[in-house]
Amino acid sequence: MKKALFFMIVGIGLSLFSPAQAAYPDREITLVCAHAAGTNTDQLIRFISEISGKALGQPIVVVNKPGASYAIGASAVTNAKPDGYTIGALSGSAFTQLPHMRHVPYDVFKDFTWIASFTQHTVGLVVKADAPWKTFDEYLDYAKKNPGKIIWSHDGYGLGGHILPEWVALTRGGIDWKFVPIPGGPKQATSLMGGHIHAWSAGGFHVQFVRDKTMRLLVNYDMIRLPSAPDVPTLRDLGYDSGIDDTPIVIMGPKGLPDPVRKKLEETYLKAMQDPGYHKVLDNTDMPKIFKGSAALTRTIEKDYKGWERLIQITGVKTEKGEKK
Numbered sequence: 001m002k003k004a005l006f007f008m009i010v011g012i013g014l015s016l017f018s019p020a021q022a023a024y025p026d027r028e029i030t031l032v033c034a035h036a037a038g039t040n041t042d043q044l045i046r047f048i049s050e051i052s053g054k055a056l057g058q059p060i061v062v063v064n065k066p067g068a069s070y071a072i073g074a075s076a077v078t079n080a081k082p083d084g085y086t087i088g089a090l091s092g093s094a095f096t097q098l099p100h101m102r103h104v105p106y107d108v109f110k111d112f113t114w115i116a117s118f119t120q121h122t123v124g125l126v127v128k129a130d131a132p133w134k135t136f137d138e139y140l141d142y143a144k145k146n147p148g149k150i151i152w153s154h155d156g157y158g159l160g161g162h163i164l165p166e167w168v169a170l171t172r173g174g175i176d177w178k179f180v181p182i183p184g185g186p187k188q189a190t191s192l193m194g195g196h197i198h199a200w201s202a203g204g205f206h207v208q209f210v211r212d213k214t215m216r217l218l219v220n221y222d223m224i225r226l227p228s229a230p231d232v233p234t235l236r237d238l239g240y241d242s243g244i245d246d247t248p249i250v251i252m253g254p255k256g257l258p259d260p261v262r263k264k265l266e267e268t269y270l271k272a273m274q275d276p277g278y279h280k281v282l283d284n285t286d287m288p289k290i291f292k293g294s295a296a297l298t299r300t301i302e303k304d305y306k307g308w309e310r311l312i313q314i315t316g317v318k319t320e321k322g323e324k325k
Helices: 002-015 041-058 071-078 136-145 158-171 183-191 208-210 261-272 276-285 296-315
Strands: 029-033 060-064 088-089 114-121 123-129 149-155 176-183 199-203 213-219 248-254
Touching: 002 149, 002 208, 029 041, 041 060, 041 088, 041 114, 041 248, 041 261, 041 276, 060 176, 060 208, 071 088, 071 114, 071 248, 114 261, 114 296, 123 136, 123 158, 136 158, 136 199, 136 213, 149 183, 158 176, 158 296, 176 296, 183 208, 248 261, 248 296
Parallel strands: 029 060, 029 088, 149 176, 149 199
Antiparallel strands: 088 248, 114 248, 123 199, 123 213
């Protein structure tokens, strides 16, 4: 009897020090995608997450929660339990730019655990193939010599594709042009081809037109040149250093994510980024192969947050309250 009691006590003691739960992950993971279903970014997120889920041995189920300039999706992650079973993926602009423009229901530096980034957005300025400007300098020279004549567009006021050209105009000096916000790549493309605007500050949707040579890319805003237009310079190539690296598409979790869980997700996604099938998808969409782990992504978020704050102040872009930053 005493012997049985002894082993019972020992068993209870050992159970207190045994793992409280099975190795992560032991069930499916939900990934909140803040982009609309069917978009290029959504498809990339689904592709890379399918590869990662197979490697983890559990499916990563993508749930789309777009809206409010990514704030809805980001908020869903901040409110999730920090156990690794709810993570998110969205444009880095939700963390580096949006907080300077409007109130957001999260703190960039306190509410997230950065896991990895698996490509960058591709943004640049395009004109019709038969436009008189062959280079970005020719375009700027024309705008300077013909004040008020150039009409150009982007998705909306205060977005990166709006702020960067305005910053270039101020840097160049003496440029007076008209900005017209037109929501959505298809509408902007139609406006450009129809002659309603002279230039389009485009974010990804323009690549197909550059490839079929119906549009001419004058400059790429990103740090690297577009694979389909390797001779077209970047802003940095032309001497316009905005202090911003790029706009990464990030994977993150809520604050307090256990480091072993973060590390496992980071390693799994980074390995998935080397998959030949994923590289083919990036090549087909002209998305850059810029991959970052947790530490590098954290540095990018911190740097670009300050960079966008500076550009918004320089350009005088107003916040949602109408106050200049």
